[in-house]
Amino acid sequence: MSLLSGLTRSPDAHPDLVRVGDRTMSGETLLRCATAVADRLAGAPRVAVEATASLETVVAVVGGLLAGVAVVPVPPDSGPRERAHIYRDSGVPALLAPAGTPVDPDGPPVVPVDLADRSDTTYPEPDDDRPALVLYTSGTTGAPKGAVIGRSAVAACLDALADAWAWTPDDLLVHGLPLFHVHGLVLGVLGPLRLGGRLHHVQRPDPVRYAGAGGSLYFGVPTVWQRVGANPAAARALRGARLLVSGSAGLPAAVFDQLHALTSHRIVERYGMTETLITVSTRADGPRRPGTVGHPLRDVRTRLVDETGADVPADGSSLGELLVSGPGLFQGYLNRPDADAASRTADGWFRTGDVATVDPDGWHRIVGRASTDLIKSGGYRIGAGEVEDALLAHPGVTEAAVVGTPHPDLGQQVTAYVVADGVTGAELIDFVARQLAVHKRPRQVHLVDGLPRTPLGKVQKSRLTG
The missing domain is CATH 3.30.300.30 (ANL, C-terminal domain)
Structure with a gap:
């Protein structure tokens, strides 16, 4: 199956498949525009994308994926030092950006993404083990590391979320998240393009914009939901939605309760990382508990360990580092075999660095980062x-x-x-x-x-x- 099967299977299904701000694009136009980008990538191993909240970004990412080229999103607000590191470390030969983007004298050549370009070239589906994305993530020390995300990992994660959230082609997804992270890009853009349905990116996650979008599925981070809750009129306008989802940080219980009172929704919380994509979530057809992120997704396993590597009991109170295993794990850190080796146990479990508890019924609660959120006093x-x-x-x-x-x-x-x-x-x-x-x-x-x-x-x- 194509990674972007929802797009490639029936590109003419929606005349407004993707909307970013006030600009819309049909599936057929998106596919032809992205194919024109793919035509220009000719065998490049990776390509950088100026990841603004724009149709050009969506077209550039899809073009890279069609061509089997790993996409390296570059945050538009990144400083010169961070940007130079991403360019140098990833070795990208070009930057896909909207026409008219100034050339960085210290960066790669700019390949303009012109929405007037079209192509009808047909590309074979790349192998599942080909890298899809290289997402740069910062740790507590050192320069950001490039996490190489395989095509099969993206597909497995999205298919598991479709199962957990009953995500279908009938959904209209609304969000305003950055397009250089897992949440906004993998879930928020590639999700609709694989699973079907439409996307409305509101560019800025303002409560009024969310309220006016008329979506069935909404993504947000806790600060977004806190702002929605502070605007009762906007919050009540979301009552007609099917599902509200929060992630990327813990949602305070008070915000969960406030949103429930205003929208009648008990918000879905989920957990993941750049290196693992989404691994744990509450379900659309199940209960939701404030402060917890639910159970492992399909084909994902988790365990808690202490500092010695011994298993920690699932009693709901014992703290341990969360280890995960599953098909959504990344392929490794680009050019960093040392960091890659340190991130995994000898038997292949990924060390998240997050502290969690698991209760006897399997409910996961994320406490925080082991480096900053586990206090030994x-x-x-x-x-x-x-x-x-x-x-x-x-x-x-x-x-x-x-x-x-x-x-x-x-x-x-x-x-x-x-x-x-x-x-x-x-x-x-x-x-x-x-x-x-x-x-x-x-x-x-x-x-x-x-x-x-x-x-x-x-x-x-x-x-x-x-």
Whole structure:
């Protein structure tokens, strides 16, 4: 089956298959435009794409995939140093970008994507093991690494999500996520093109734009859903949707409850990484619990281990690093065999670096990153996410991030950064101590105006200092 079978099987099914902002394109036009791009790629191993929220980006990505060329999305807001690293590390011979894009003297030649170009060349479907994408992801140290995502991994992930979310060609997907991450690009663009149905990318995930799109399936990150919940009229307009999905970061329980009250939807939460695509999710036909991400998708296995590699019990409270195995795993880090080897166990499990719990019924709860969200204080192992949830339960708190900071006696202490109104740090410490074990209370609370976040809404804890 073609990776983009929903597009290639019946390109004339929708006259408005893809809409980005106020511009629309039929499936037939998309296929012919993308084929014109493929004609110009002639045997290149990889090609960079200026990943703006535009029809040109969709055409460029599809063109690369038709030609069997691995697509390297370049964030449009990336700085010169990051951009130069991506170009150099990936070795791309060209950058696909809208006509008129300025040439970077230190970058590869620009191949313009002109939506007036058309081609009817027929390309054979590339082998399943060919790379589809190279997605650059930043770790805690060093330059971003290029995760090589195979075509079969993309197909397996999307097919498993179609099963979990009852995703069909009748769906109209609406989102406004960046097109250089798994969430916005793989799920948000390639999903409709494989599974059928239409896509409306609203360019900016504004609550009013979401409300006016009339979709059946909506994607967002927690900050988007928080903004939707703060606009009751926009939230109520989503009552007619079939499914609301949140990912890329943990959704606060208060936002889950607020959206349920306003939209009648219990939002679907899911978990994944660049290197694994989506591995765990709640289902369209099943229950949904605030703060949990459900069960492994079809053909995915998970386990929890401690620092020694021993299995951690699935009792709902024991913390362990989440390991995953399944058909959606990446092929490896480009040019980084050392990092690739370090990311896997001897028997092939991928180390996510995320701390989680699993209850006896298999429900997964993601606590956070092992490097920043597992706090070892006075002999206790404390999950930052549990403390953050407790802080967010206070009516005066709108945002919270918890980290471990050095302590001369405890090793680490629980330190919180909180956006709040009408409450003191001491009051918040007492509030948490009344909800959780006393050793989990923050020993220090910093009241701040805002938390540093990535474009997908994840708090950048490395920028918080205690």
